[in-house]
Amino acid sequence: MTFARHALAAAVLASAVLPAFSQAPPSTPLKAEVIHWWTSGGESAAVKTLAEAYKAQGGLWVDTAVALGEQARSVAINRIAGGNPPTAAQFNTTQQFRDIVDQGYLNNVDAVAQRDGWDKFLPQLVLDVIRVNGHYYAAPVNIHNMSWFWFSKAAFKKAGIADEPKTFDELFAALDKLKAAGIVPLAHGGQPWQDGIVFTATLAHYGGRDLYLKVFRDRDPKAIMGEDFKKVLLAYKRLQGYVDKGSPGRNWNDATAMLINGRGGVQIMGDWVKGEFAQAKQEHGRDYGCAPGFGPKAPYIIQGDVMVFPKTNKPDQIKAQQLLASVITQPATQVAFSIKKGSIPIRTDVDASKMDACAQMGLAAMKDKSRHLGNGEIYLTPDQNGALQDVITAFWNRNVPVEKTQKDIVSALRN
Amino acid sequence: MKRRSLAAWGALLPLAVIVGVGYIGTVLWTLRTSMSSSRTFPRDDFVGLQQFERLLESDRWMLAIQNVAIYGVLYITAAMVIGFLLAVFIDQKVRGEGVLRTAFLYPYAMSFVATGLVWQWVLNPDSGLQHAVQQLGWSSFQFDWIVDQDMVIYTVVIAGTWQGAGLVMALMLAGLRGIDEEIWKAARLDGIPAWRVYLSIVLPMMAPTLATVFTLLAVGVVKVYDTVVAMTQGGPGIASDVPAKFIMDHLFSRANLGLASAGAVMLLVTVLALVAPLFYVRSRQKAQGGH
Numbered sequence A: 001m002t003f004a005r006h007a008l009a010a011a012v013l014a015s016a017v018l019p020a021f022s023q024a025p026p027s028t029p030l031k032a033e034v035i036h037w038w039t040s041g042g043e044s045a046a047v048k049t050l051a052e053a054y055k056a057q058g059g060l061w062v063d064t065a066v067a068l069g070e071q072a073r074s075v076a077i078n079r080i081a082g083g084n085p086p087t088a089a090q091f092n093t094t095q096q097f098r099d100i101v102d103q104g105y106l107n108n109v110d111a112v113a114q115r116d117g118w119d120k121f122l123p124q125l126v127l128d129v130i131r132v133n134g135h136y137y138a139a140p141v142n143i144h145n146m147s148w149f150w151f152s153k154a155a156f157k158k159a160g161i162a163d164e165p166k167t168f169d170e171l172f173a174a175l176d177k178l179k180a181a182g183i184v185p186l187a188h189g190g191q192p193w194q195d196g197i198v199f200t201a202t203l204a205h206y207g208g209r210d211l212y213l214k215v216f217r218d219r220d221p222k223a224i225m226g227e228d229f230k231k232v233l234l235a236y237k238r239l240q241g242y243v244d245k246g247s248p249g250r251n252w253n254d255a256t257a258m259l260i261n262g263r264g265g266v267q268i269m270g271d272w273v274k275g276e277f278a279q280a281k282q283e284h285g286r287d288y289g290c291a292p293g294f295g296p297k298a299p300y301i302i303q304g305d306v307m308v309f310p311k312t313n314k315p316d317q318i319k320a321q322q323l324l325a326s327v328i329t330q331p332a333t334q335v336a337f338s339i340k341k342g343s344i345p346i347r348t349d350v351d352a353s354k355m356d357a358c359a360q361m362g363l364a365a366m367k368d369k370s371r372h373l374g375n376g377e378i379y380l381t382p383d384q385n386g387a388l389q390d391v392i393t394a395f396w397n398r399n400v401p402v403e404k405t406q407k408d409i410v411s412a413l414r415n
Numbered sequence B: 001m002k003r004r005s006l007a008a009w010g011a012l013l014p015l016a017v018i019v020g021v022g023y024i025g026t027v028l029w030t031l032r033t034s035m036s037s038s039r040t041f042p043r044d045d046f047v048g049l050q051q052f053e054r055l056l057e058s059d060r061w062m063l064a065i066q067n068v069a070i071y072g073v074l075y076i077t078a079a080m081v082i083g084f085l086l087a088v089f090i091d092q093k094v095r096g097e098g099v100l101r102t103a104f105l106y107p108y109a110m111s112f113v114a115t116g117l118v119w120q121w122v123l124n125p126d127s128g129l130q131h132a133v134q135q136l137g138w139s140s141f142q143f144d145w146i147v148d149q150d151m152v153i154y155t156v157v158i159a160g161t162w163q164g165a166g167l168v169m170a171l172m173l174a175g176l177r178g179i180d181e182e183i184w185k186a187a188r189l190d191g192i193p194a195w196r197v198y199l200s201i202v203l204p205m206m207a208p209t210l211a212t213v214f215t216l217l218a219v220g221v222v223k224v225y226d227t228v229v230a231m232t233q234g235g236p237g238i239a240s241d242v243p244a245k246f247i248m249d250h251l252f253s254r255a256n257l258g259l260a261s262a263g264a265v266m267l268l269v270t271v272l273a274l275v276a277p278l279f280y281v282r283s284r285q286k287a288q289g290g291h
Helices: A002-017 A041-056 A069-081 A095-102 A110-116 A124-130 A153-158 A168-180 A192-207 A209-216 A221-225 A227-240 A252-260 A273-279 A315-329 A331-341 A357-367 A382-397 A402-414 B002-033 B050-057 B059-090 B097-109 B112-123 B129-135 B152-177 B181-189 B194-205 B207-222 B226-231 B243-251 B257-287
Strands: A030-036 A059-065 A088-092 A138-144 A148-152 A184-186 A264-269 A288-291 A300-308 A372-374
Touching: A030 A069, A030 A315, A041 A059, A041 A315, A041 A331, A059 A315, A069 A088, A069 A095, A088 A095, A095 A300, A110 A315, A124 A138, A124 A300, A124 A372, A138 A315, A138 A331, A148 A153, A148 A252, A153 A168, A153 A264, A153 A288, A168 A184, A168 A227, A168 A264, A192 A209, A192 A227, A192 A264, A192 A300, A192 A382, A209 A221, A209 A227, A209 A372, A221 A227, A221 A402, A227 A382, A227 A402, A252 A264, A252 A273, A288 A357, A300 A315, A300 A357, A315 A331, A382 A402, A382 B059, A382 B243, B002 B257, B050 B059, B050 B257, B059 B097, B059 B152, B059 B207, B059 B243, B097 B152, B112 B129, B112 B152, B112 B226, B152 B207, B152 B226, B181 B194, B194 B207, B207 B257, B243 B257
Parallel strands: A030 A059, A030 A088, A184 A264, A300 A372
Antiparallel strands: A088 A300, A138 A300, A148 A264, A148 A288
């Protein structure tokens, strides 16, 4: 009964969503075990769209969800090293899986990448991460921007701010007004990774694109010790003056709740925040505003999720991996997934009409290549990134002289 | 006789194998890894003491060590003093002893994570104790240690003590009950005040119990991790970081097996340095025919 229903659903999906896919589904479905950490409400709804799309094209999705990214990745790595790898495993679009590539633990999906022309539609930054020595080692699932600015309309109204800030200076002005109105200007969760997000946003939007690349990509000691970067650090520290006393240790969704009930004015956080607004039945434009940066040329900071495919010699597993890589990157799958997840698709040649206003802003930004910037982890190893985070969070929380922080960042990025 | 010892050895063998492979083997492996440049996966190269140098240069590691030292001294002292006083209190043949004993021991039945979360809520300045007291009218009341860089480690001590004192009480109470009634009677005849009896007679007689309690608490100090993660996540910033958290962070999210192993080795060496004199004294006592 259920089988028949599933088969029917699969057939309907296959014919409705993918009319171009002419290949008939094989008689025995290609089994693919996928390790991922999409466990929250919206996330598991999103992963379900992947599973269904995969099933519709002749696969069988075996779900191994492990809560927390760190945990899921270490499960994947342990199983890869232990010789019992899953068919696919989720990683972030970062250097996280570089070691596994270098150790030769991954299958490449060159065949799919060449057939589907990944080079033509993937952003260069994503390509740089998944392509190692000319081979494609991961299938990108989505793009997240971790550093959006979110504004509470209720708080802005109370503070008498008519327009959302258009420059970083206007942001400071707005924060001052919010403070004067007795509202927590910057709703911030004081956890190291969130401190890092604010830093990334400050460096990109206050320091600018060139400085950003010099610090994160080139790890240039001269730039880090320079006057411009010092100004960025001081602006970052200035932002810290706008948080409330209860900030340390707060979760990001609790900070978003402050925006929702008008107790907080601005939050700097990733696009997953939309899920919280949606749950509180708040709408963009009416209750909250969003901006990926300031101005039409503002940098758009890219990160996201990928699937990697651990090494195996079993022919049907390799087939499953290739089918997965192809299904994941198809436009229809991309849109369906991102609508639920709150992210944006990895390609811009999609029908964005069903996506929300913020996501459409993001897609518009993605169309302009000169706006692309990678998140820190796209350029840095997990170790460098972690060492940097320690310095940044210490600077945010403590009274560390800015010159010492500059020196500490140089040495954090040296290793 | 010989066959019996053979059987005993046979029974012990599985344990010996587990200890040999599971504990000593992994310790050796960690030692080896700490001298390699391992990242996500173990590597076979040899880089000498490079990882240890980096460790000692790391502000975060030094802070973690400092924190665990503060935590260790205060937590062990506080848990032992409070635990002992509770035990003495219960030992006064109070009514409802069973209820009190259970109440005091209850926190120990809670996991570290639950303990950490509870205290996080209690100490949160916006919604916890501070807020409640201010609502009651004492508006200048301030207790925001958990968000204070310099005080946060003491909040971990509070939570740890709250959780651990009950167990200390139970063990101490057992120790107190083991003291012969005759001693009390003799002391009473001599007119010695009760506090003096506790301090000068009972406590020295309870030395083995004290040693057990100390060891249990000390082990808890070295592995303190869950409470910190649940309560402060090592924050604000890295202010309440502890070595175990440093090691776990580098082991998993930072994919730096080498540095994490170096941290683990440092921790082991520290523990050995603390425990070795204790064992030495004990073995000397045994050799001299004491017990």
